Amino acid sequence: MPSLLQLDQTTIRFGGLTAVSELDLQIGRNELVGLIGPNGAGKTTAFNLITGVYQPTSGEVAFDGKSIVGSKPYHITARGIARTFQNIRLFPSLTVFDNVRAVFHLHLRGDVRHALWRGKGYHAEEKSIADRVMELLEIFQLGKFRDEAAKSLSYGDQRRLEIVRALAAKPKLLLLDEPAAGMNATEKVELTRLIQFIKDKFQISILLVEHDMKVVMGICERIVVLDYGIKIAEGKPEEVRANPKVIAAYLGE
Amino acid sequence: MNFRHAKTFLLGAIALGFLASLAANQINPYWLFIFYDIGIGIVMAVSLNLINGYTGQFSLGHAGFMAVGAYTSAVITNQFGELNFFVANGIFAVSLYAGGLAAALAGLLVGIPTLRLRGDYLAIVTLGFGEIIRVILQNMEKVGGARGLSVNHGYTNLFWTFGLAAVTVYVVASLVNSTYGRGFIAVHDDEVAAEAMGINTTKYKVTAFVVGSFFAGIAGGLYAHSKQFLTPGGFGFMQSITFVVMVILGGMGNSVGVILAAILLTLLPEGLRMLSGIEHLPGFSAERPLGWIGDTRMIIYSLLLIALMLTRPQGLFSFRRKRN
Ligand SMILES: Nc1ncnc2c1ncn2[C@@H]1O[C@H](COP(=O)(O)OP(=O)(O)OP(=O)(O)O)[C@@H](O)[C@H]1O
Numbered sequence: 001m002p003s004l005l006q007l008d009q010t011t012i013r014f015g016g017l018t019a020v021s022e023l024d025l026q027i028g029r030n031e032l033v034g035l036i037g038p039n040g041a042g043k044t045t046a047f048n049l050i051t052g053v054y055q056p057t058s059g060e061v062a063f064d065g066k067s068i069v070g071s072k073p074y075h076i077t078a079r080g081i082a083r084t085f086q087n088i089r090l091f092p093s094l095t096v097f098d099n100v101r102a103v104f105h106l107h108l109r110g111d112v113r114h115a116l117w118r119g120k121g122y123h124a125e126e127k128s129i130a131d132r133v134m135e136l137l138e139i140f141q142l143g144k145f146r147d148e149a150a151k152s153l154s155y156g157d158q159r160r161l162e163i164v165r166a167l168a169a170k171p172k173l174l175l176l177d178e179p180a181a182g183m184n185a186t187e188k189v190e191l192t193r194l195i196q197f198i199k200d201k202f203q204i205s206i207l208l209v210e211h212d213m214k215v216v217m218g219i220c221e222r223i224v225v226l227d228y229g230i231k232i233a234e235g236k237p238e239e240v241r242a243n244p245k246v247i248a249a250y251l252g253e
Numbered sequence: 254m255n256f257r258h259a260k261t262f263l264l265g266a267i268a269l270g271f272l273a274s275l276a277a278n279q280i281n282p283y284w285l286f287i288f289y290d291i292g293i294g295i296v297m298a299v300s301l302n303l304i305n306g307y308t309g310q311f312s313l314g315h316a317g318f319m320a321v322g323a324y325t326s327a328v329i330t331n332q333f334g335e336l337n338f339f340v341a342n343g344i345f346a347v348s349l350y351a352g353g354l355a356a357a358l359a360g361l362l363v364g365i366p367t368l369r370l371r372g373d374y375l376a377i378v379t380l381g382f383g384e385i386i387r388v389i390l391q392n393m394e395k396v397g398g399a400r401g402l403s404v405n406h407g408y409t410n411l412f413w414t415f416g417l418a419a420v421t422v423y424v425v426a427s428l429v430n431s432t433y434g435r436g437f438i439a440v441h442d443d444e445v446a447a448e449a450m451g452i453n454t455t456k457y458k459v460t461a462f463v464v465g466s467f468f469a470g471i472a473g474g475l476y477a478h479s480k481q482f483l484t485p486g487g488f489g490f491m492q493s494i495t496f497v498v499m500v501i502l503g504g505m506g507n508s509v510g511v512i513l514a515a516i517l518l519t520l521l522p523e524g525l526r527m528l529s530g531i532e533h534l535p536g537f538s539a540e541r542p543l544g545w546i547g548d549t550r551m552i553i554y555s556l557l558l559i560a561l562m563l564t565r566p567q568g569l570f571s572f573r574r575k576r577n
């Protein structure tokens with residue numbers, strides 16, 4: 001069986017800058033992989049390549065055995081890749097509940113006409129969506145905030161809400177871009193547990209970009225290291241930690 | 254509001270409009286026409302609110318779509334002479350629908366190439382579109398060109414205006430207050446995040462544009478059969494601005510506020526006109542002591558708008574924005 005996600009020699013250039021260079025990356029089913037590297041290494045750019053925000057200059061990105069190069073971001077999400085953003089991008093004027101509910105349009109059976117006709121089927125479907133949204137929110141202890149504006153939540157809660165929102169897309173692969181950024185030590189410990197829990201409960205694969213080494217080393221089964229867009233190392237946490245190239249990259253040579 | 258009783262509301266509003274239209278001959282015609290203007294203003298403002306308020310686009314061409322609907326429906330009903338009540342209303346309904354479709358088609362044609370543009374660019378393109386419509390109409394001799402077009406039938410009545418205002422409110426509110434419709438607000442809030450969450454932002458924007466234009470076309474048909482005379486100049490840039498102001502004043506994306514703003518902004522110039530027409534006021538010796546208002550009506554109107562915008566930039570009627 002092919003890997004869930006496969007990047008083959010994926011490259012993207014912005015003018016003279018090669019932000020990601022000939023990257024090979026595989027993620028298997030139900031695998032938790034870390035993607036690390038110094039600032040500007042190309043981690044977020046790799047996410048943008050995978051999710052269709054950017055198109056590769058050359059190389060291939062395949063998901064579930066099919067190429068997704070050229071697909072629109074919303075199409076890729078529907079195929080089963082969901083993400084969070086390094087700088088939180090919730091829908092600020094929607095409530096916590098509606099931030100998650102908005103994603104459920106992916107799973108709607110009826111179309112616009114249902115919303116206009118508002119028959120029995122419509123109300124039943126909206127009810128079942130509301131139940132599933134609340135179920136997700138409760139798992140992450142966000143149920144009590146359901147009617148609050150998303151922007152009024154604390155930083156840590158907003159980060160968690162972004163993860164819930166991504167999970168609402170029912171992804172097979174979840175991309176987390178620095179989920180621990182801005183969290184305090186207790187929140188980080190909780191987050192680590194949460195990521196592990198998500199992987200087990202939803203049986204999905206996770207690609208985690210994170211600067212906090214405690215978080216990354218603690219949960220990732222495999223780690224890929226980028227530096228200036230180039231993959232300089234890959235392996236188990238302890239292997240990567242001991243790799244002289246990685247140490248040099250982090251110490252700035 | 255979860256809109257469970259939306260259909261009851263809709264049917265109730267239409268029934269009320271029908272009853273009111275039966276009593277129409279009791280109403281002073283001057284007021285009757287103001288009521289029509291209010292209903293038409295509501296249709297225009299609420300439909301524009303879907304585009305500019307909920308979806309966060311910036312269209313400055315709403316009067317252009319109204320013109321398309323107005324001329325289309327007028328040309329259709331002008332083909333017919335005097336007809337009996339039922340046939341006449343049937344033809345009117347068809348002509349309104351055709352006007353809406355023609356405007357929706359125009360919305361689609363303008364929308365698909367332009368909705369990739371953001372903010373002020375979109376505003377400029379839609380503004381240009383509105384002007385193009387005006388110039389085309391001015392040069393179409395078949396519909397009277399710059400001289401204007403007489404509309405033979407005054408079919409617009411309270412039933413049609415308020416019934417269709419209710420339908421517009423119902424459609425826009427139903428669209429937005431659904432899981433599907435949260436996508437409009439998601440597009441408004443953050444397009445990048447919306448795309449990442451599986452929302453086809455282009456499709457949502459085009460949908461908002463087409464639905465909005467459709468109702469602007471219907472409003473145009475009502476307008477045509479109320480005024481019974483159309484000139485291309487009546488659908489200019491200033492008209493579009495008036496509708497944009499209704500949306501902003503109502504608090505973008507707040508349906509109730511936008512309805513109130515449409516009512517207020519329609520009544521305001523009339524109210525000022527009335528003040529200036531008062532013959533005597535206690536304490537004043539001169540005749541028509543407020544006559545000066547008449548000449549400066551539009552200036553006062555503009556100043557009031559500026560004052561409102563400065564004091565309540567979030568919208569006059571935006572007390573609390575909770576959406577669910
Ligand atoms: N749209 C773009 N246009 C030009 N350059 C870009 C663009 N996006 C990213 N870059 C550049 O690509 C490089 C990689 O950026 P990226 O954001 O992927 O780094 P990162 O590894 O996520 O860093 P950080 O840890 O700081 O988030 C940087 O030099 C950045 O300036």
Ligand SMILES: [Mg+2]
Nearest residue numbers: 043044045086
């Ligand atoms: Mg980054």
